[in-house]
Amino acid sequence: MPRKKDIWLILAVLLAALVIFLLAKQMPQKSLEGRTADVTMAPDAIEVLEHTEKPDVSALQQLSDSQTPAPAVTKDTVTAEPAKTVPAVQAVPAATARPVEAEDVRDVPTVSAEPAETTSETLAAPTVTPGAATAEPAETTPEVLDAPTVTPGAVTAEPVETTPEVQSTPTVTPGAETAEPEEAAATATPETAKLAAGPVMGPVLERSQEPVKGHVIIMVQGQQYGDPIPMDMDKIITVRQDAHTINRIHITRESVHMESATCENQDCVGQGMVTLDNYRSRILGAYIVCMPNGVTVEMVPVSEPEAGQ
Amino acid sequence: MRHSDAKRVALCGLLTALMLVLGLVERQFPLTTAIPGIKLGLANSVLLYAIYMLGVKETLILMLLKALMSWVIYTNLNAMLYSLAGGVLSVASMLLLYRVKGISAIGVSAVGAVFFNVGQIMMAVLMLRTPGLLFTYLPVLMVSGVITGVLTGVVARMVMQHLRVLNKQIK
Numbered sequence: 001m002p003r004k005k006d007i008w009l010i011l012a013v014l015l016a017a018l019v020i021f022l023l024a025k026q027m028p029q030k031s032l033e034g035r036t037a038d039v040t041m042a043p044d045a046i047e048v049l050e051h052t053e054k055p056d057v058s059a060l061q062q063l064s065d066s067q068t069p070a071p072a073v074t075k076d077t078v079t080a081e082p083a084k085t086v087p088a089v090q091a092v093p094a095a096t097a098r099p100v101e102a103e104d105v106r107d108v109p110t111v112s113a114e115p116a117e118t119t120s121e122t123l124a125a126p127t128v129t130p131g132a133a134t135a136e137p138a139e140t141t142p143e144v145l146d147a148p149t150v151t152p153g154a155v156t157a158e159p160v161e162t163t164p165e166v167q168s169t170p171t172v173t174p175g176a177e178t179a180e181p182e183e184a185a186a187t188a189t190p191e192t193a194k195l196a197a198g199p200v201m202g203p204v205l206e207r208s209q210e211p212v213k214g215h216v217i218i219m220v221q222g223q224q225y226g227d228p229i230p231m232d233m234d235k236i237i238t239v240r241q242d243a244h245t246i247n248r249i250h251i252t253r254e255s256v257h258m259e260s261a262t263c264e265n266q267d268c269v270g271q272g273m274v275t276l277d278n279y280r281s282r283i284l285g286a287y288i289v290c291m292p293n294g295v296t297v298e299m300v301p302v303s304e305p306e307a308g309q
Numbered sequence: 310m311r312h313s314d315a316k317r318v319a320l321c322g323l324l325t326a327l328m329l330v331l332g333l334v335e336r337q338f339p340l341t342t343a344i345p346g347i348k349l350g351l352a353n354s355v356l357l358y359a360i361y362m363l364g365v366k367e368t369l370i371l372m373l374l375k376a377l378m379s380w381v382i383y384t385n386l387n388a389m390l391y392s393l394a395g396g397v398l399s400v401a402s403m404l405l406l407y408r409v410k411g412i413s414a415i416g417v418s419a420v421g422a423v424f425f426n427v428g429q430i431m432m433a434v435l436m437l438r439t440p441g442l443l444f445t446y447l448p449v450l451m452v453s454g455v456i457t458g459v460l461t462g463v464v465a466r467m468v469m470q471h472l473r474v475l476n477k478q479i480k
């Protein structure tokens with residue numbers, strides 16, 4: 001049986017472990033500074049699982065072009081960029097009701113945009129910050145009545161705020177503001193409103209407007225694989241070292257996990273997810289390690305003040 | 310004398326094979342997949358046996374052989390480097406401690422297991438260049454090393470008690 005000195009020895013080791021553990025807790029939050037790529041990512045490394053989440057202006061344009069007339073108007077308003085001279089744009093100013101007065105965009109139940117349109121809108125408003133949505137129901141409604149298609153414009157009002165160009169567009173017409181809310185309410189049933197406004201303003205805003213919550217750094221055999229990857233959408237990064245050494249890393253907006261790996265022990269897959277919630281308490285912290293393949297995945301959350309913005 | 314040498318060589322070969330087999334068996338029953346690098350480390354008890362019953366030189370040879378053979382078997386250079394780094398630190402610490410009076414095989418084994426883990430993680434951090442890993446991971450591995458080390462130490466002690474006969478014949 002263990003003797004006294006054995007016990008002391010073991011206690012000393014455990015104490016050392018505790019000290020290191022506490023030291024690790026004290027370590028300053030990591031930043032992305034200087035974390036640039038050592039190895040460029042393979043062109044086919046990123047596989048996007050959900051296309052709609054990442055706002056892309058060009059994609060938006062295409063979408064809007066392909067849309068039916070009514071929606072088309074909306075896109076114009078949505079895009080609200082000066083460049084767009086489509087007649088529909090006239091609606092935009094009204095739609096872009098002043099941010100100041102407007103309350104949360106999500107409160108705009110009156111928007112009668114069709115679901116189909118909304119998807120395009122979501123794409124259209126990439127930069128919109130949630131708070132930005134300032135259009136009041138009352139304001140938007142008048143337009144809706146006049147030109148049903150315009151309503152989306154109201155939705156897009158947020159972009160106006162966020163994107164400089166949009167702001168430059170001649171904005172709010174006073175009349176618009178005075179419009180009666182009741183009418184709007186009448187025109188749009190809650191459901192439709194949700195459909196229309198939901199994707200455009202609610203969830204979408206949250207999705208596309210919220211700043212990225214973290215980045216993922218992939219190290220392969222001691223070399224950083226590509227620049228830090230923003231956790232902006234659902235995607236899979238494939239790290240292919242050779243035909244038999246492949247790691248697939250699944251990144252979502254909230255989490256990272258090893259989707260699959262070719263190593264024999266599958267430890268990395270078993271290590272589960274690193275999420276924004278669990279990386280502090282997780283045993284491996286923000287890391288996923290595949291020792292046989294020499295791949296480590298680290299999630300670097302955006303530091304608190306930034307994230308709060 | 311020669312007869313005894315041959316016996317020692319044979320025993321070393323036997324122990325090497327034993328370590329590799331134990332390693333293989335362990336792989337079939339991973340303690341946990343949530344944390345890499347945590348295993349029972351039964352090979353550690355073989356090394357412990359070598360330290361107490363064979364001597365320093367044999368122990369080092371066994372350790373090197375194990376690392377080398379694991380490369381051959383698993384065809385993974387990384388695995389060998391981890392094993393080597395861990396093995397060197399582990400054997401060094403055990404050799405330092407085993408002569409200290411009042412420390413039994415259990416204490417030596419625990420420290421050896423801890424240092425095996427320390428060596429492994431240091432090698433991993435060096436190779437993967439993720440220093441942050443060191444601090445988050447090390448405490449976990451140290452605690453797990455103590456637990457598995459005590460277990461393998463107990464095993465080694467029991468084995469040694471029953472193998473003293475064999476040992477007498479060798480020496």
